[in-house]
Every structure is written in C-alpha cells, then in structure tokens.
Amino acid sequence: MIAVQAVNKHYGRHAVLKDINFSLAEQGVTALIGPNGAGKSTLLTIMSRLQEADSGVVMLDGVDVHKADNAQLAKKMAILRQDNAINMRLSVYDFVAFGRYPHSQGRLTKEDLTHIDQSLNYLNLTDLKDRYIDELSGGQRQRACIAMVLCQNTQYLLLDEPLNNLDMKHAVDIMRLIRRAADELQKQVVVVLHDINFASCYADRIIAMKDGAIAYDHPPEKLMTQEIMRDLYDIDMSVHSINDKPVGFYHC
Amino acid sequence: MGNGADKAQHVTGHDPNVRMLIMGIIALLSIVAFLTLNVRASWAFTLPFRAEKVLAIVFVGIAIATSTVLFQTLTQNRILTPGIMGFDAFFMLLQSIMLLSLGRIAFVQFNPQVKWLFEVVMMSGALCGLYYWLFLRQKRDIAVLVLVGIVLGVLFRSLNSLIGRMIDPVEFDVLQDLMFASFNRIDSTLLTIAGSTMTLVFVWLWRQRFVLDVLQLGDAVAVNLGVNRRAVTLKLIVAIALLVSVSTALVGPVTFFGILVANIAYAICGSYQHRYVIPMAALLAIVALVGGQALLEYVLKFGTSLSIVIEFLGGMFFLWLVIRQGRR
Numbered sequence: 001m002i003a004v005q006a007v008n009k010h011y012g013r014h015a016v017l018k019d020i021n022f023s024l025a026e027q028g029v030t031a032l033i034g035p036n037g038a039g040k041s042t043l044l045t046i047m048s049r050l051q052e053a054d055s056g057v058v059m060l061d062g063v064d065v066h067k068a069d070n071a072q073l074a075k076k077m078a079i080l081r082q083d084n085a086i087n088m089r090l091s092v093y094d095f096v097a098f099g100r101y102p103h104s105q106g107r108l109t110k111e112d113l114t115h116i117d118q119s120l121n122y123l124n125l126t127d128l129k130d131r132y133i134d135e136l137s138g139g140q141r142q143r144a145c146i147a148m149v150l151c152q153n154t155q156y157l158l159l160d161e162p163l164n165n166l167d168m169k170h171a172v173d174i175m176r177l178i179r180r181a182a183d184e185l186q187k188q189v190v191v192v193l194h195d196i197n198f199a200s201c202y203a204d205r206i207i208a209m210k211d212g213a214i215a216y217d218h219p220p221e222k223l224m225t226q227e228i229m230r231d232l233y234d235i236d237m238s239v240h241s242i243n244d245k246p247v248g249f250y251h252c
Numbered sequence: 253m254g255n256g257a258d259k260a261q262h263v264t265g266h267d268p269n270v271r272m273l274i275m276g277i278i279a280l281l282s283i284v285a286f287l288t289l290n291v292r293a294s295w296a297f298t299l300p301f302r303a304e305k306v307l308a309i310v311f312v313g314i315a316i317a318t319s320t321v322l323f324q325t326l327t328q329n330r331i332l333t334p335g336i337m338g339f340d341a342f343f344m345l346l347q348s349i350m351l352l353s354l355g356r357i358a359f360v361q362f363n364p365q366v367k368w369l370f371e372v373v374m375m376s377g378a379l380c381g382l383y384y385w386l387f388l389r390q391k392r393d394i395a396v397l398v399l400v401g402i403v404l405g406v407l408f409r410s411l412n413s414l415i416g417r418m419i420d421p422v423e424f425d426v427l428q429d430l431m432f433a434s435f436n437r438i439d440s441t442l443l444t445i446a447g448s449t450m451t452l453v454f455v456w457l458w459r460q461r462f463v464l465d466v467l468q469l470g471d472a473v474a475v476n477l478g479v480n481r482r483a484v485t486l487k488l489i490v491a492i493a494l495l496v497s498v499s500t501a502l503v504g505p506v507t508f509f510g511i512l513v514a515n516i517a518y519a520i521c522g523s524y525q526h527r528y529v530i531p532m533a534a535l536l537a538i539v540a541l542v543g544g545q546a547l548l549e550y551v552l553k554f555g556t557s558l559s560i561v562i563e564f565l566g567g568m569f570f571l572w573l574v575i576r577q578g579r580r
Contacts, residue, residue: 050472074478081472087328088468090524098466102478106462149476 001026002047002077002156002188007056009042009212016042018212020056024190026155029182031199032192034209035233040192041082043209044160047190048079060156074102077156078149082164084141086133092144093129096120099151119151122177124170138165146174150181157181157189163198171195175202196237200224201245208232221246268523268532275535282543283310290550306542308438311446312499312506313513313537318457319495320510321517321526321533325467326488327394330518331573333510337398338405339496340505342378345408346371347430348415356423364441372449372497376490383489393471394485430504435545435558438502446498453491457530460484464526506559508566513537515573 002024009017016039024030032040045051047058049065058065060077078099086095096119100112108116120126123143128136133144142165149157159178163171179202181187193199199206200220208216208223210232216223224246229237237250286306291298323334334340350367351359386392386400412431416424457464463484466474475481499506517533518524544562548554 045472048476050475070475070480071478074476079472079476084470084473086469087330088524089518094524098469098473098477101462101466106465152477 001061003059004047005057007046007053009046009053016212020214022207022214022217024188026188027182027186028188028204029178029202030190031203031206032190033196033199033206038209039212040209041160044158044192048077048158071102076154078152078154079158080145080149080160080162082160084145089132089134091130092125092133095133095144096147096151099148102152115151115153119147122150123147139167139170142166155187157187159191161192178202196248200247224248268521268528271522272528272531275532279535279538282539282546286542286546289546304440305438308440308443308502309435309541309545310538311450312502313541314534315450315495315499316506316510317513317533317537318530319492320514321530322488322492324514325464326485327398328470330515331511331570333507334492334496335507337401338408339493340500341405341408342375343371343497343500344431344505345412346374348412348427351423351427352415352419356426364439365445368442368445368501372494375497376493379489379493380486383486432504435503442501446502449494449498453494456491461527507563508570509562512566512569
C-alpha cells in the first residue's frame with residue numbers, strides 16, 4: 001500500500017501541494033486528472049522519491065520512500081516522467097533492457113530476457129528493437145520509455161502523461177495494457193491523464209486535483225458529472241452514457 | 253525506414269571487442285615506434301630511458317581520457333571536461349601557494365610523492381566539501397555544481413596569476429614551468445604512486461561499470477532504477493579528482509584533449525557501455541599522445557611541444573561541437 005500523508009510542497013512562495021492525503025491499494029488503475037498546474041506531476045515525483053516534500057511523508061508498505069533503500073524501492077515502484085530526453089546513442093532493445101537493472105544490476109539473466117521480450121512485444125516494438133533511440137519518432141520513443149518501466153515489473157507503476165505524443169491506436173493500446181497489468185498481473189497503476197474519457201473508461205478510481213489540493217476522489221460514474229467538470233476545468237461538458245461508460249463531450 | 257533500420261543493425265552488428273582490439277594494436281604500434289624510432293645512443297641506454305617516458309605518457313593518456321568520460325557521464329554533457337570545472341586550476345593554485353609559502357629551494361627539493369599526496373588530499377577534500385555543501389545542505393543539482401566550479405575555476409586562475417605577480421622572477425620561472433603542459437619534462441619519480449592510484453581507481457570503476465551506464469540516462473531514470481545517486485556522484489567526483497591529479501602532476505594542465513578522445517570514442521567504439529567507451533577513449537589517447545610525440549620528436553624533429561598541437565586540434569574540435577549543437 002502507498003500512503004501519502006499530509007504532503008506539502010512550495011516552489012518559492014507558491015504552494016503547489018497543500019496537505020495531500022490519500023492511500024492506494026495494491027491493485028487497480030487510478031487516474032490522476034486536473035487542469036495544467038494543478039500539481040499532478042509534482043505529486044508523482046514526490047511519491048516516487050525524485051523530489052522531497054517540504055513536509056509530510058509517503059509510505060510504501062510501511063516504509064518512508066525518502067528513507068528507504070533506493071535499490072529495494074526500485075523493485076517495488078517504477079516511475080515514468082513526462083520529459084525523457086535521452087541524448088545517448090543506444091538501441092531500443094538496450095534501452096528497454098535498462099528496466100531490468102534493479103533486478104540484475106546489469107548482468108542479464110534468462111528471466112530478464114523474457115521480461116524484455118514481453119515488454120517489447122506488449123508495446124509493439126519488436127520490429128523496432130534494433131533501431132537507435134534517437135532515430136525514433138516522439139510516439140515510438142514514448143512507447144520505448146513505457147516498455148522500460150514495464151519490464152521493471154514493479155507492484156506500483158506511476159506514469160506521468162504516458163499518452164503524450166501517441167496516436168489514437170497506440171493511446172488505446174497503452175490504456176488496455178494498463179488495464180491488463182492491473183487485472184491480470186495485480187498491479188497498481190497510477191496514470192496522469194488529460195483526456196477525461198480515457199480516465200472514465202479505464203480507471204477504477206479518479207483523483208481530481210485543483211490548485212494543489214485533491215478536489216474529488218471518486219469512481220468514474222460518480223465523478224463524471226457536468227457540475228464537477230465545470231468546477232474542475234471551467235468548461236461546459238455534457239456527460240453521456242455510451243456502452244455503459246460515462247463519456248464527456250466538450251469539443252464544440 | 254528500411255534503410256535506416258538496416259544501417260542501424262549493421263552498426264550494432266559490429267563487435268566492440270574487435271574494434272577495441274584494432275585500436276589496441278594501433279596503440280601498441282605507436283608505443284613500439286616511440287621506443288625504437290631513430291635510436292642514436294646505445295639501445296641499453298635508450299630503451300629504459302624511453303620506456304619510462306612512454307609509461308608516463310600512457311598514464312597521462314588513460315587518466316585524461318577516463319576523467320573526461322566520467323565527467324561527461326556525471327554531467328550528461330559531451331562538451332565538458334574536468335578542466336572546465338576548475339579541477340586543474342585548483343591543482344595549480346595549490347602549487348603556487350606552496351611555492352609562495354615554502355620558497356623556491358624548499359619547493360623544488362620537497363619530496364614529490366609527499367607533495368603530490370598532499371595535493372590530491374586537498375583537492376579531493378575541497379571537492380567533497382563543495383559537493384556536500386551544494387547537494388546535501390542546499391539540495392542543488394549537478395548543473396549548479398558545474399556552474400560553481402566554473403566560477404571557482406576563474407577565481408583560482410586569477411589567484412594564481414596574483415601569486416605570480418607577488419613572487420620574485422626566479423620563483424615565477426619555476427611556476428611558469430608548471431603552468432603549461434609538457435610531455436618532455438615528465439616527473440618520472442611519480443610513476444609508481446600514479447600507477448597505483450590509477451589501479452585503485454580502475455578496480456572501483458570496473459565494479460561500477462553498469463551503474464555508470466545507468467547514470468547516462470539522466471538523474472530521474474537512474475534514481476528510478478535504484479541507483480543511489482548521491483553516493484555514486486560523490487565517489488565519481490573523487491575518482492575524477494584522483495585522475496586529474498595524476499595527469500596534472502605528470503605533465504600539467506590539458507584542457508581540450510579529453511573532449512577530442514572522448515567524443516571520438518563515443519562515435520567509433522560501437523557501444524554505449526562504459527566498459528567499451530572508457531578503454532577505447534584511453535587507447536585513442538595513447539595513440540594520439542605516444543604516436544604524436546614519436547612523430548614530432550623522432551620523425552619531424554620538432555622542438556614544438558606536443559601539447560600545443562593537441563590543444564589546437566582539441567580546441568578546433570570543441571568549437572565544431574559547440575557550433576554543431578547550436579544548429580540542432
């Protein structure tokens with residue numbers, strides 16, 4: 001279980017996170033939504049020990065992530081950040097293989113190779129595995145990054161806007177993959193999303209942030225209402241039920 | 253797509269071991285050339301004399317190449333060298349302060365091993381102090397460390413020239429001698445201690461070779477993959493300080509040469525892994541320094557210092573890298 005307890009964060013005088021409290025079960029898909037600048041990425045970097053909070057703690061299975069042994073933590077929790085500028089020349093395969101580093105410290109075993117092949121396969125990258133990472137399109141690179149954290153094979157997976165740069169087919173593929181990881185492999189995936197309908201269709205729980213605080217924390221059916229959407233995004237959205245899923249329409 | 257993929261596969265297909273072997277043979281040939289070209293005096297005199305010199309040059313080449321690759325991995329920037337951060341400026345400042353406080357006679361007569369050890373301890377200590385203050389107290393990142401290093405480097409150089417103006421001309425002459433790299437006046441009394449230091453550094457580096465590869469992916473990815481970034485950074489800074497001390501003590505400050513060999517190594521070694529990149533860069537450095545020295549000294553019979561030629565080429569290469577990056 002991940003427990004976020006009374007986390008506060010300031011950048012200078014500006015408060016980006018105000019007293020954040022919630023906990024995550026071991027299994028499920030949790031979407032983190034909210035307008036730009038709501039504090040979603042900051043929250044994710046603090047949860048994943050990339051950044052320290054000003055106050056408050058993040059506990060993973062009873063251990064403070066900022067005090068835990070980093071090597072052990074890397075086997076339990078993986079994070080994919082938004083900006084993944086890689087300026088080195090290596091093949092997609094070698095890049096994805098880095099995901100096995102927490103388990104094998106660079107000496108790949110047979111089990112590692114299976115995980116790598118599986119991840120490449122899941123992300124449709126098998127044909128691209130010998131290409132250099134700096135020769136890929138934005139969407140292909142994004143998929144390679146997801147493949148890397150996926151083959152880290154952790155209980156908790158934190159993904160900051162994984163649908164960036166992806167076309168519709170690949171965006172749907174990624175969301176299906178996330179759902180499968182939760183259902184079949186019993187993982188907890190936290191995913192920052194901007195497309196409210198992806199959140200509604202694939203998540204079990206949606207945490208909506210606004211101005212550095214958690215504004216709503218509901219299952220999709222309860223969260224997807226005209227009032228809440230207006231409060232969150234300041235737009236008028238009509239919510240319809242399509243194939244038993246609440247879908248918001250706001251495009252025109 | 254077909255072409256690009258084929259090409260990529262083609263490049264990946266080349267075994268880095270084969271490339272390293274070829275470069276190793278070229279390095280060996282340059283060493284043999286250096287030892288045997290244009291021998292005038294008896295072999296019994298020439299060989300040991302030149303062997304000592306070539307050993308020192310090999311040490312320097314390995315130290316410069318490795319420290320540059322490590323520094324570039326640490327900063328994830330391929331146009332930086334430890335020289336930019338004032339590593340060698342601090343080393344030179346220590347020399348001038350000692351010269352100023354001890355006086356010329358005592359300075360020249362001072363046991364070079366003890367002097368060198370003192371300098372290494374001071375340098376590593378100062379860097380660790382700076383690191384501790386910036387990272388652990390101020391929570392800054394590596395970019396700030398580099399920036400502070402650049403400013404301190406300027407400060408050290410200015411202090412150095414201030415001391416140069418305070419001392420008498422004879423002492424200044426001794427100082428001047430230390431300020432410019434020379435592959436002709438190598439202090440061979442330091443060879444044993446330099447060799448053992450490098451051996452220690454390389455044993456540690458070999459054990460860290462996979463961590464170094466992970467560091468190249470950037471801080472966030474490295475932490476995500478379980479690398480204890482602060483501890484590794486601190487140890488890397490000490491390793492770089494040790495290597496810079498070796499090369500600076502043996503020949504003097506060299507700025508651009510490291511960029512040249514490191515970048516050529518990235519391009520031709522056929523792998524991103526440090527266990528290939530570092531040896532390749534070191535071999536390239538040996539070829540350039542030993543081969544260059546043999547060519548200048550025994551074939552062209554130039555009095556020109558090799559360091560001038562190398563720094564000229566390295567400087568041009570550096571400019572080219574900057575211009576090319578600017579265009580992107």
